[in-house]
Amino acid sequence: MNKLYIFLKYFFIVVWTVFVVAPFLWALTTSFKDFQSVNGGVTYIPWVDFEPNLEGWKVLIKSPARGGVDIIEPYFNSLFVTCTASLISIILGTLSAYALSRYTFKAGFVKNNDITFFFISQRIMPPIVLSIPFFLFLSSINLLDSLTGLIVVYIVLLMPIAVWIMVDFFNKVPREIDETALIDGCNPYQAFLKVVLPNSIPGLIVAGMFCIIFGWIDFFFAFILTFTEVQLLPVKIVALNSSVTPWWSLSASALVSVAPLIIVAFIVERYLSKGNLSGAIK
């Protein structure tokens, strides 16, 4: 019985590992292929099935005029939009989360939990519902196809995540520490900045990671609200997909685009193992 369980466990882990790794491996080998080894039947192992070359990776640094794919600018656009929107969301979200965790609000039937729910429930909003008014609205104030417009929209996507994680986190930070700070003569803002925040760094990092993930992977708004002036990375890659870009350079650009966030997986795992994520889900 026990042996069977252990066998099944490792079998399942191995199967899932293969499934997770397969597309990456496929993209990695494809990125070293040439025309013959892509179109002349399926090939797998470099040097055995086909002769690897660096053509796919070279186009990443070439200028578009000479057959390059030009993903450097979209890369920095994506980075800028994601980081700015995450930063704003974290700052505003943390302030609100602190208020919701420490003070009581009451306006008619609206209480703390309802306000928290209002923040978090913005994730329910299907992006398509917002995209049509945003499209018309941003075009009327000339912010369509601009980074500013995108940042505004991304704040709506990211602030709920920041509030969600930070409310739970602040609930776990003991109230006594801000009370002690207040007794020692801090005003509430000093208490927050000098005492509570330094004790919340793990929570801030987790919230930041999630904001960056969900900002970086968004495609929909970037796709609808930008055209040619600014392009974000996912939009650019999808555009490559529908044009005549060969598979090898497509695979190389895709791999380069998904690589940076894999570092985030290590950070998230570290905080997960320390137990810093546990409160966030209830």
Added chain:
Amino acid sequence: MNFKHKYFFLFPGLFVLIGILIFPIIFVVRLSLSGWNSYNPGLDYIGLENYIRLFTDDPRFWESFFRLSFLSVTTVILQYVIGFALAHMVWKDIKFKRFFRVLFLVPMMTTPVIMTVIWRTFFHESLGPVNDLLSVFGVAPKWLTDPVIAKFTVIIVEVWQWTPFMFLLLLAGLLSLPKEPFLAAAIDGASPVRKFIYVTFPLMAPISIGAIIIRLIEASKIMDTVYVLTSGGPGTSTETSSFYIFIKGLREFQMGYAASMSFTYLIIMIISLTIIAKVLTKVLLKE
């Protein structure tokens, strides 16, 4: 604590969010009462005409909605089962625990549309590895062009992409469980299966509900994957609500009609997710 300060903490975030959202929401409602399209752009007033058309004369919207329900419920169930299994496996000590934890998290960190671009080459009917390996058995499923199989391709890609999120939430939950019930079960000599049924699963019920609801919310937005993988095709066989609204609104520029659809869709989403949350809470917590 002082009365006024709390508003300085709460209001910046709250007002920014409301400020960004209030206009679009009101505008969607107003737009849905207009006949805005590419020939006649402008906020005229045509009453409930759009809604009447939607409820009486547009089976395609409702088909896309049921398709979306099927896709999101199926993927979330699969993600929950697989995610729970994976989390349970790397919860206690196994070899290379941290390696597997990181590995299982990785797909969630990758941009769905970019991975879907890779999946498209992966499932390519003549040049992709899947059909090449399957050709050993003499079958060659049309992963992207068969109306039925294409749905399962979408499910496979979604499960690959988002099981890690479920895994993350459930593993975080497992790691936060108290130790005492497990000690008691160990003293009673409970088998692993009984331990799971009587101790782990009930303790995980609240977390499971949270995780399922969160994933259902996110899954109900399936659109990126579909757009890149099949563009809703073949025909309309993988078209989801969001995608259909997108076609009507931002491809055919029937803004008024698209707005009425998106408002209806939003209301249905809120109602059905609330009901699902209530039902799940009852079922899982009463066991």
